[in-house]
Amino acid sequence: MELCTMKELLQDAYRNGYAVPAFNVCNLENIQGILEAAEECRAPVIIQAHWLEAYYSSPETVVSIVKAEGERRRVRAAIHLDHGAAYEDTVKCVRGGFTSVMYDGSQLPLEENIANLRKVCEMARAVGVTVEGEIGTIGQNSEIGDVLERVYMTDPMEAKRLADETQIDCLAVAIGNAHGFYTSAPQLDFKRLSAITELVKIPIVLHGGTGIPCDQLQKAIGMGVSKVNFSSVLRKAFIKNMYSYMEHNPDEISLMDIMNSGKEAMKEIVRDCIDMCMCRDRY
Ligand SMILES: [Zn+2]
Secondary structure, three states, X not given: OEEOOHHHHHHHHHHHOOOEEEEEOOOHHHHHHHHHHHHHHOOOEEEEEEHHHHHHOOHHHHHHHHHHHHOOOOOEEEEEEEEEOOHXXXXXXXXXXXXXEEEOOOOOOHXXXXXXXXXXXXXXXXXXXXXXXXXOOOOOEOOOOOEOOOOOOOOHHHHHHHHHHOOOOEEXXXXXXXXXXXXXXXXXXXXXXXXXXHHOOOOEEEOOOOOOOHHHHHHHHHOOEEEEEEOHHHHHHHHHHHHHHHHXXXXXOOXXXXXXXXXXXXXXXXXXXXXXXXXXXXX
C-alpha cells in the first residue's frame, strides 16, 4: 500500500478532472471492503473517520488496521479525520498517524473559523499533514444528525478569504448538498459553485455524496470538486444486507459470515461511487 497525504491525491484529481471518493469507516470490515474494492478498481481512495468513529476505537487503531490490511494490497490511500470538532481532535489524529485532517469551524463566526484553522494548519504543516476546512452549512443537520444552529450556503467571497488567510489544502462547501439521505432530489447550486471556483484555486470538497444524481456530481467534478464524501449509503447497504442474511440464516453464529454479508454489499456501493467520481484506473 502506498499511504500518502490527501493533498497528493487531490492535486492529481484536480489537474485531471476526476474526484477521489472518501469513505467513512468505523470497523475492520469497512476498511477491508474499501481497500478490496479500491484495489479491484485501481482507484486511489480516502479512508476517513468522523471524530466519533476515530474515538470508537482510537486514531492509532484505525491507522494500524488500514496499514495492516493495506500491506498486502496494491492500493493508494490517505487516512483522513472527517469533521474534527476541536483543535485537540486534529492533534490526536495527527499523532495517531492520520495523513490528513479536517477542522470544521463552519458553525463559528468567520474570524474564529479562520483563526482556528490557522492553528490547525500550522501544526499539520510542520509534519506534512493535509488540512481540509469548511465554510457554509452542509444541510440542516450535522454529520451525526444534530440539528445545526446556523444554516447558510457558502458565500464565495468568504470562501476566498478563508482560503487566502489560512493554508488549507482543500475546502468543503455548501451548495445544496446535505448529510444523510435526501428527502427530495437535491439540486446543486452550480452558479454558486462557479463563483467559488473562480475565486478559490484549491480543490473543492463535496460532503453528502449519498443521493446526489450522477450527472450533477460529475458536472461539479468538472468544475473543480476533487473529493466527494460517502457515508450513509455505505452504512445502509452494509446493515441492510446483514439483516437480510440473518433473516435467511437465523441460526447462524459465524460472526465472520454475518459481517462478510454486510461487507460484500458495501463493496458494490464503493465500486459505484468510484465510477461516479470517474476515479477508476487512476492508480
Ligand atoms: Zn460531512
